[in-house]
Amino acid sequence: MDFSFTRQQEMLINMVREFAEKELAPKALDLDEKGEFPHDIIKKMAQLGLVGIVSPKEYGGSDMGHVARMIAIEEVSRIYPPLGFFFQAGQLAIYMFQMFGTDEQKKNCLTPLCKAEKVACTAVTEQTGGSDPSAMQTTAKLVGDDYILNGRKVFITLGGVADICCLVAKTDDKFNAFYVEKGTPGYEIGRRENHTGMRCIPVNELIFTDCRIPKSNLIGQEGRGLVAALTVIAGIGRMGAAGIALGASRGSYEAAVKFAKERELYGKPIINLQGLQFMLADMNVDIEAAKWLCYYAEWLLDQGKSTREIGSEISRAKVFSSEVAIRTNIKAIQILGGYGTTSEYHVVRRLKDSIELLSAGGTQEIMRVTIGRNIMA
Amino acid sequence: MSLNIVVCIKQVPDPEFFSKITIDPVKQTIRREGIPTIINPLDKYALEEGLRIKERFSGKVTVLSMGPPNAREVLEEALAMGIDDAALLCDGMFAGADTLATAYPLAGGIKKLGNFDLILCGNETVDGATGQVGPQLAELLGIPHITFVNEIKWTNERELIVNRALERGYMKLQVSLPVLISVVKGINEPRLPTVLGIMEAAEKDIKSFNAQDIDVSEANVGLDGSPTRVTGVFEHQSKRKGEMLEGLPEDIVKRAIKRLRELNAI
Numbered sequence: 001m002d003f004s005f006t007r008q009q010e011m012l013i014n015m016v017r018e019f020a021e022k023e024l025a026p027k028a029l030d031l032d033e034k035g036e037f038p039h040d041i042i043k044k045m046a047q048l049g050l051v052g053i054v055s056p057k058e059y060g061g062s063d064m065g066h067v068a069r070m071i072a073i074e075e076v077s078r079i080y081p082p083l084g085f086f087f088q089a090g091q092l093a094i095y096m097f098q099m100f101g102t103d104e105q106k107k108n109c110l111t112p113l114c115k116a117e118k119v120a121c122t123a124v125t126e127q128t129g130g131s132d133p134s135a136m137q138t139t140a141k142l143v144g145d146d147y148i149l150n151g152r153k154v155f156i157t158l159g160g161v162a163d164i165c166c167l168v169a170k171t172d173d174k175f176n177a178f179y180v181e182k183g184t185p186g187y188e189i190g191r192r193e194n195h196t197g198m199r200c201i202p203v204n205e206l207i208f209t210d211c212r213i214p215k216s217n218l219i220g221q222e223g224r225g226l227v228a229a230l231t232v233i234a235g236i237g238r239m240g241a242a243g244i245a246l247g248a249s250r251g252s253y254e255a256a257v258k259f260a261k262e263r264e265l266y267g268k269p270i271i272n273l274q275g276l277q278f279m280l281a282d283m284n285v286d287i288e289a290a291k292w293l294c295y296y297a298e299w300l301l302d303q304g305k306s307t308r309e310i311g312s313e314i315s316r317a318k319v320f321s322s323e324v325a326i327r328t329n330i331k332a333i334q335i336l337g338g339y340g341t342t343s344e345y346h347v348v349r350r351l352k353d354s355i356e357l358l359s360a361g362g363t364q365e366i367m368r369v370t371i372g373r374n375i376m377a
Numbered sequence: 378m379s380l381n382i383v384v385c386i387k388q389v390p391d392p393e394f395f396s397k398i399t400i401d402p403v404k405q406t407i408r409r410e411g412i413p414t415i416i417n418p419l420d421k422y423a424l425e426e427g428l429r430i431k432e433r434f435s436g437k438v439t440v441l442s443m444g445p446p447n448a449r450e451v452l453e454e455a456l457a458m459g460i461d462d463a464a465l466l467c468d469g470m471f472a473g474a475d476t477l478a479t480a481y482p483l484a485g486g487i488k489k490l491g492n493f494d495l496i497l498c499g500n501e502t503v504d505g506a507t508g509q510v511g512p513q514l515a516e517l518l519g520i521p522h523i524t525f526v527n528e529i530k531w532t533n534e535r536e537l538i539v540n541r542a543l544e545r546g547y548m549k550l551q552v553s554l555p556v557l558i559s560v561v562k563g564i565n566e567p568r569l570p571t572v573l574g575i576m577e578a579a580e581k582d583i584k585s586f587n588a589q590d591i592d593v594s595e596a597n598v599g600l601d602g603s604p605t606r607v608t609g610v611f612e613h614q615s616k617r618k619g620e621m622l623e624g625l626p627e628d629i630v631k632r633a634i635k636r637l638r639e640l641n642a643i
Binding site for chain 1: 450453569571572573579621
C-alpha cells in the first residue's frame with residue numbers, strides 16, 4: 001500500500017496551484033459577476049496540457065491519467081470552482097471521443113478539444129429527467145446515409161459555447177451517441193439558465209429540429225450510445241464533481257483557518273476558542289476523508305478498472321465530497337462571521353458553486369441508489 | 378550558431394514557511410525539517426531567460442546546482458520547464474560552505490560540463506541574500522560578470538547590451554560572450570512547466586558530480602574552505618504590535634490621525 005503522490009504528481013500539484021493562484025484568484029470575482037465564458041483562460045490551461053490531461057499524446061493530450069486529472073480539478077477548484085466545472089463538463093466529450101470514437105473522429109474532434117481550439121458539451125438530459133435517461137424523447141431517424149435529429153436537451157453545461165455537441169438520441173428503440181457541429185442547420189442553442197453558482201459556465205437548452213448529420217457522426221457502436229454516455233458520466237462527470245467539491249471545500253477551509261488565526265476577540269485570535277477548533281477539526285476530517293475517496297477511485301481508473309466495476313467507489317466519492325463541500329463552506333461562513341457572506345472572502349461563492357454539484361453528474365440520491373444496488377447484489 | 382548556456386540554481390526553503398523555521402539552540406543551526414523547498418525565486422528568472430535565449434539562437438541550456446541529494450527536486454522542476462540537461466554537485470565534503478566555497482565547486486562543475494558561452498544566475502537567494510556567488514564564480518572562471526540585470530538586448534549572437542537596475546536609475550553595459558549575468562525580478566515572467574514537461578523531466582537523466590569528479594581541492598570547499606563563519610544564529614523578536622481600527626473609512630481616518638498624534642508619530 002502506498003498513499004503518496006509520485007514526484008511527477010507533486011510537481012503537477014505545484015504547477016496547477018501556482019497557475020490558479022496567479023491566473024484565477026485575481027479574476028474570480030470579475031468572472032463571476034460578468035458570467036462570461038473565459039475562453040482565454042481555458043486556452044492557457046490547454047497550453048499547460050491540463051485540458052487533455054487524460055487523453056493520448058497522439059491526439060494532443062498529455063496522458064497523465066485520472067489521478068492527475070483529480071489533482072488538476074482539485075487545485076483549480078480550490079481557487080475557482082467554475083473552472084473545475086469546465087473540466088467536469090468539457091472533458092465528458094473528450095473522453096467520449098477517446099473511449100468510443102473512430103480514429104477519424106479522434107483526429108477531427110479530440111485533438112482540437114485537447115488544445116481548446118474547440119469546446120464541446122455533452123447532452124443527455126431532457127425534460128423527462130436526467131436521472132431517468134432511458135425516458136428521453138429525442139430521436140435520430142436514419143434516412144439514407146444521414147441521421148435526422150429532433151428533440152430538446154436541457155441543462156446542458158457549456159451548451160451555449162460549444163463548437164461540438166455530443167448527444168444521445170433514440171433510433172427506434174435503440175440509444176445512439178452522435179456529435180453535431182455548431183452551425184449545422186437545425187441545431188439551435190436555446191435559453192441560458194440563470195443558475196446560482198458556476199456563473200461563468202453557460203448552461204443551456206439545446207434544440208434539434210430536423211437536424212441532419214452524416215452517418216459518420218455516430219459515436220461508438222450502434223445501440224450502445226447510452227452505455228457510452230453513462231461510462232463517460234461516471235468516470236469523468238461524477239469524478240469531476242467530486243474533485244470540484246474537494247477543491248471548493250479546501251479553499252474555504254484554508255480561508256477559515258487563516259481568518260481564525262488573524263481575527264482577534266477577547267484579546268486573542270479566535271482560533272483559541274475551543275468551539276471554533278471543533279468546527280475546524282470537523283472540516284479537516286471531512287476534507288481528508290473526501291480526498292482519499294476521490295483519489296482512490298481515480299487510482300482504480302488508472303489501474304484499468306472500468307467505471308462499471310467501480311460504480312460504488314465513484315459514487316461514494318461524489319456523494320460524500322459534494323456534501324462535505326456544502327457543510328464545510330457553511331462552517332467557513334460561520335467562522336468568518338459577518339465577513340463570511342461578503343464577496344471579498346470568496347467563501348459564499350464557493351458555497352453557491354458547491355450547491356450546483358448536488359445534481360451535477362447524477363443526483364446524490366442516484367449515487368446512493370448505485371451504492372445500495374451493489375450492497376444488495 | 379548555437380549557445381551553450383548554464384544556469385546555476387539553489388534549493389531554498391519556501392519563504393511562505395519562513396515563520397515555521399526554528400533554531401537549534403545547541404547547534405546554533407537552522408532546523409529545516411518539514412519546511413518545503415523550492416527553486417530560489419530569482420533563479421527561476423535566470424532559467425526563463427536561458428530558455429528564451431535558447432529559443433532565439435538555438436543551443437542548449439544546462440542547469441547546475443550544489444546541494445544535498447534531495448536538491449535533485451529543484452533540478453527536476455527546471456527540467457520540467459524545458460531545460461535540456463541537469464547536473465548536481467553533491468558531496469558530504471561540500472557541506473557548511475559559505476559563498477566562496479560554493480563558487481569553487483560550481484566553477485569546477487561548469488568546467489566539467491565543457492564549453493560554455495553564458496552563465497546565468499539569480500541575483501541573490503532568499504535564504505542567504507548575499508548576492509556574492511555569481512560574481513565569485515565569474516572570477517574563478519575568469520570571465521566578466523554583470524549583476525542586477527533586468528533586461529538583455531542582443532546586438533548579435535555574441536554581443537549584448539544589458540540593463541543594470543540600480544537604486545536611483547539604471548546602467549547600460551555592452552558586453553561580449555562569455556559572460557556571467559545575475560538577473561533580478563522583472564527581466565521576464567517565468568513560465569510554468571507543462572504537464573508534458575513534468576512527465577518528460579522524470580525521464581531525463583540528472584548527472585551527479587562529487588568533489589573528485591570536478592577536481593576541486595578539499596581546502597577550497599565546505600566548512601574548511603569557507604573564509605567566513607557563522608558564529609551565532611538568533612531569532613529576531615519583534616516588539617512591534619499592530620492595532621486594528623475598524624468602522625467606516627471616514628471614522629478610521631480621523632481615529633488613525635488621532636492615534637498617530639498621541640504616539641507623537643506626526
